[in-house]
Amino acid sequence: MSARLLGLALLATVLLAVPRTGGAASQFDVLLDRADAVRSSDPASFQKRLAQLNALIAQASPAQRDRLAYLNAYSQAYAGHFDVAIAQAQRLIETTEDVSLQYRAGALIVNSHAAMRQFVEGLRQLEQMLPLADKVGDPDLRQQGLAVAAVLYNQIGQYELGLRYADQILAAPTSGRAECYAGMLKLEASLHLGVLGEEDAPVMQVIERCRVQHEAVWTNLSRAILARKWAARGERRKAAALLQEHAAEVAATRYPRLIGEIESLQAEFMLAEGDVDGAERHARASIAQSSGMANSLPLVMAHRTLYDIAARRNDPVAALHHYRNYAESDKAYLNDVKARELSYQIVRQETLQKNQQIELLNRRNEVLELEKRVDRAAARNTQLIAALLATLLAFIGYFAYKTKRMQMSFRRLAETDALTGISNRHHFTRQAEEALAFCARSGQDVGLIMFDLDHFKQINDLYGHVTGDFVLRQVAQACRACCRRNDRIGRIGGEEFAILLIGADLAAATRMAQVCCEKIAAVDTQGSGHTFGVSASFGVTTASLSGYDLTRLLSHADGMLYCSKREGRNRVSVYCAGQPEEGAELARTA
Template sequence: MLRWKIRSWPWPVLLAMAFGVLMQPIGAAASTPPNAALLTQAEDLRTSDHPQFLRLLETLQQQASSMSPHERWQLRYLQGWQAAFRGDYAGAEGILREVIGHSGDPPLVAKASAVLMNAMASNRHYEEAFELANRLMADLPKIEDTQARFLVRLYVAQVLSYAEQYDLAANYFRDMLQALPPGETSCKPEAMLISVLYQSHKLNSASIELPRGIEACRAAGQPIFADTIWLVKASLYLDEDQPDRAIALLRQIAPRILASQNYYHTQNVQEEFAQAYWKLGDDDKARKAALAVLAVSDPGDINGTLKDAYEILYRIEKKHGRAMAALTYYEHYAAQNIGHLNDISAKTLAYDVAQQRMLAQKLETEKLSRQNKLLQLQQALAAKTIETGHLYIALLLLVLASVIFWLLRTKRSQLHFKQQARLDGLTGIFNHQHFIGEAQRALQLLERRRGDACLVFIDLDYFKQINDTHGHAVGDALLKHTVAICKQPMRANDLFGRLGGEEFGILLLGCSHEQGMVIADRVRTAIETTPMNVDGCAITFSASIGLVSTQACGYGLQLLCREADAALYRAKRSGRNRLVSHVEHNDPVKLFQVGHGGP
């Protein structure tokens, strides 16, 4: 079964293709010269009428020799925006750095810096992007132009979503919606808020945010932002197994997206078509759409959209018995999958490094400030007769600071030990005791609301053989690899713990039996199709899964564990690499998945 990766490209990246649309033009009086008027008009039309914008840009480039220096820098900025829009991030970075370094126009520098920040993130220069975000926020009080200040905050919030700081980014966007500057509409923060809510699994196709955002962008004349929201809605339809509705929506927006020639939108609309046709069983159309994704992609590009396209092609070729073609596509899929996971790790690491550097710089600044204050104090004490009293005060402050520092260290140690008591030392997920405790509390709350939940037990097949063959270090790495795979289809409120050895437990909250079966089988399929690379050797492995739902067995954790374990035992006895579900308490266990390697 295919796992629909709605974040094929992070939705903040899909918004990043509209870098310059965030930038409102600097107002021009009725008597502005022709070049200034054309520049203002071009900035207005970038995403509302992109073909007209390109024609104006060509006209402006022909008239560059008659422009003032300030107008030439405005033109250079528009050229940088267009380079980023079409996916030429390296070219965009060079142009935008020129604008920042030489234009001498603070509002234009702020706008170009914001575009550059997104271009660097899209070009996987994450560490530089996060460091620039920190600098922009530090310099925010110095930006006098209210529009530029708003845009810097907007872009910084967007960059936070690159580092998967979704809740923090969502709070930024909500704050901006409450305090829009004059002349600004709610379209941009609404669209970005929708993207981070989608990333954090807090949207469905009926969420009120979607029509509200689409209407705001339609009224503002921003079709690219509206198309981004439409693509999110199509993804939600696919997540909810409504491929027919997804196709109907995609057919409406595809002509406009393909005409805009936007790199990310073009990739994603074709990939969503491929996913929808695959779900409907139309292999020919699914294959054509997946190949269209490859056709528009840059050589050597690695992203989640390409990963999903290769997976569809692999599944189709495998289904039709074309083994060589299936193997070729599987190799591409595996490479994309590994690259995609590495990219996620790189973003997280870059964010942490940038935060640590910012903290170090802040501490250094505070150190210099303290040293300066101490020098001033010494000079003052030398000129006064109360030097001894001041020294006693300084000593008292030092002792107080030491006490506070000791208290903070003690508190930090307490928090560290508390975390160690809750988490499994190897995998970083809940240990057995904490998982059982949290599951018990969650089920009690769920019983009062009469909600549904599914308990899933996962056991890696032939794990002892892997340990014996490759050693315990590889076995430990395989357990961590399994945890990373299992986390992908899980929702934010699901509980995940290591029950012991190679056995894991997942409590899917607010999840019906049918939904639980789909998620559990996605986990099984992902484990089966995602080998671990060790010294150039791919170690393939599989898992047996047992599932029980509260619909069948109620909310007693002891009974749920017993039935889930029985279902897992049945999966093992039936040949492993299977998902088995306990349907009803008094009925026999139902075998959901038979055979190996696919539904």
């Protein structure tokens, strides 16, 4: 009983679209339109016209037969034969090419599953129906599909989704009726989400819209929400008066869900105000209307009211009886709520898995396509290689010899300072970093010496750049002669040089710097055609003081070099632990 009534309510309030036919309509189309127009407002006339259409089916075109198939499926659903309706609507979806009919049939299947409380199947069908909405040309029909989604999501307790679809309809309603049912669905979702607000005006607007559209069910469901608001504010007498004022209109709908809910609310309000007899009368009326809906909240609340009444009257036998009824109905209601939530989670998980599978298939297809491209490219490359191989083999000996010589020449050019013959800055840096990394791993200390020729600019200015180049070569030769096999020396600037001493501690590095300082001072400049003295300022540090980072080592040594400059040149300054990089005051002169 409850499934059939729920199904009829959904069908009567949501699926009332009559598809528009364009151009000159045939007699069969006229009959289809008339039957479609009265299918919920005048069921007897609808059945009569449907029988007439079925008798004339031989005259129908394929498109007309599809429309008739939808009406036949609707007729089965209206009669409560939901399994038959689902089978016929599913067959129509599979055979028709009309997207609008596929959309309507999908909505019919969703509502039929909902009427039978088969929420998993209903949600699955909804997932297939909603993507068609953008392809439906009729705005009214498109919005009815959104309404189906809002009704179903509200019914299973997913009120955020119900509110979203109701708002989509209200953003651009196609009719006053759409504003009515979408407004009611929004009120219902907002009530359960706790975002209805304090103002009564939005609820009153929905009530008025539905009243103008003569939608008694939606109107009074909206009034029930308003009554709940008033009661929550302590205005229970006002709420009860509102419901009593429209009691006859509610009864005239003959819709058990609405009547049961209104009676249950009246019972709650009257009991709270102390009218025990009135509360009992309305509670029993609610139970009578809701007896076929074992999982409904009005039935639970009506049994609770009767239990409270019996408790007030100190009637333990009646109280126990009503409490058992209340506990059973409450358990059934909570189980139903859990089942609806589980249905949503099942379909949500299925959708997620389906999307993941689709994504995985897309990735696999991309990989396969790439593999095909690679195979084709490999085949072409093989052919080219085969063609070129003979030519390459003929010249390989010559080119190998030539290339080797060029590589050696380029390597020397890339690594060697052309003027002095020692490592250039780039090569020195690379060698130094490799050596530092090795020493860091093996725990060896490393010394770094930096020195800069004193007054070199004056030498260039007084004697010319040729003489300056001569001095640079002599200095490089003198210092390289002092280095061990594993030491690294390089020219890192115009007249600036650096020496990396592997395995040398601070004392050894300082001694090496002093030796180099003396060697430079002993350089004979007569070969340049001029006689003058040459000297250099030195800065020394070690990895044990500055760490194994080359940049930091160079920075500390450079600071000591300029310390030597400030202290009078032609000397060696050594970095001390904890000393600022430019702190000459802590340096000690060797």
